[in-house]
Amino acid sequence: MARTILHIDLNNFYASVECLYRPELRGLPVAVTGDAAARHGIILAKNNVAKGCGVKTGEVIWQARQKCPGLVCLPPDFRKYLRFSRLARAIYEEYTDQVEPFGIDEAWLDVTGSTRLFGDGPAIADAIRRRLREELGVTASVGVSFNKIFAKLGSDMKKPDATTVIAAENFRELVWPLPVGELLYVGRSTRSKLANRAVYTVGDLAGRGVKALRLLLGVWGETLWHFANGLDDSPVRRGGEEGFVRSVGNSTTTPRDLLTDEDVKLIVFVLAESVAARLRRHGLKCRTVAIHVRDAELFTFERQGGLAAPSCVSGDIAARAMALFREHYRWEKPIRSLGVRGADLVTANGLTQLDLFAADAADREALERTVDGLRRRFGPYSVQRCALLQDRRLTGFNPKDDHVIHPISFFR
C-alpha cells in the first residue's frame, strides 16, 4: 500500500524564533550566529531579508557583514528553540504517532493511517502549517510524498510556508530534473564522483544501471539508485523509539589554537570524561577509541585504535586517545578542533575478560560512577581533574550538557 509521508521543515528556524521574540527587528536582516570570541563565529541561521542579501548558513560573520552591512547578529538561545521544537512536535503528534525528528527543526510524519480522520496528505500538511503559523508564529514548508526521501526533497522546493506534493505519477517530472546534490547523502565527494560519469541530475542517477553504480560507489550506489527511483522504503520511526547507538562522541572547537601536547591533553580529558559519562548512562562500554583532529588550516583527519578491554572509564579512553594523537600528529600546525569518540560498543553488564596483572577496572569504574553522582547533585564543575584547572579558559565547557542538539543519521 502506498504510504503518505510528510516532511516538515521549519523555515529559518532559529532566526524565525528570535524575530518572533523581537518584533522591532521585523524587516531587518537578522542572523543567529555563534560566539565569535570563542571562535564559533559563523552564521547558524538567517531570516529571509538576510537571505536576500546573499548571506549563507555556515559563513563567517565578517563575510556576511560584507554582503549585508546592516546585519543584526544575535546569539543563539537553544532553550528557546527546544521549547518551540517541542511545541511543534506536540502539534504533529495530534495527527500521527509516527513522528521522526531529524534535527531540531525537521521531522518526518507517516500519516498513512490518519488520512481517513484528517483528510489526505496535502490537507494534513496545510492544517499543520496553519496551526504552526497561528499557534507558534513560525512558518514551515512541507513535502508530501510516498517515501521519506521525496518528502524531504519536496519540503526544499517551495519556501517559505508552502506545501509541495510529489506523487508517484509526477515524481519523474518534479524530481528527476533536480541536480543530484539535492538528494540526501549526496555530498561533495559523491557528487564529483558522479559528475565524472556524467551523472548530473537525479534523473541521470535513476537511469543508470545499479551494477555500474555499485562499482562506482559501493553499497551506497545501490542505496542512492533506490532513492532516485522512489523505491526508498525506510519506515518513519515511532515517537520515542530511540535509535540504536553505534558510537558516542564529543568534539569541540577550542577558544584558542592548541599548541602543545599538554593543551591537547586537557581537551582530551574534558571530552573523554563526557564520552565516558554518556557511555555509563546508556549502560555501554566501548572497545575502540577514535580521535578527530582539525588543524588551523581546516585539514581534518580521524584515527582509531582498540582498547585492551571494553571500558567506560574516562582515564582509559583519554589515555588511548592521547596515544593515538601522539602517534599520528607531528605538530606542523596548531590545532583548531578536537573530537573523541567511543565506538564498537558492547553492553556494560556483559562478561568481561579479567587481566591478571593490571589493576582492577571495577574500582575505577565505581569511582567514576560516584563522580557522576556528585556532578548530578552539585553541578558539572563540582568535581574536576586537577589538570583541568591549569587553563580554565580552555577547559571551561561541558560537552555533555552544553550541546543538546546532535546531528543524527538517516540510517540509524
Added chain:
Amino acid sequence: MGKTFVKVTAEHDESGRIRPLSVTWTDGRRYGVDRVTDVRQAPSLKGGGLGVRYTCRIGGKEVYLFCDEGKWFVER
C-alpha cells in the same frame, strides 16, 4: 510595539484551568477582567514571544493577556 509584564490575580480550578480575575498595572492601578472570551496558544506578534493567549474584556476594551511560562504580559 512591545510588552509590559503585569501582576495578575487568577483562579485555578480543579481541572487546572486558569482564569485571570484582575490585572495590576505597573503603577499599581487594578483592573478587573470582565470576561475571558477566548483562550489559545498563540504568538504575540506585537509584543514578541509566545504563550497562552487570553482574550479579555477589560473596561469595555478587548485586551490580549499572555501567560508565557508563568509570566504574564499585555501587548502595548
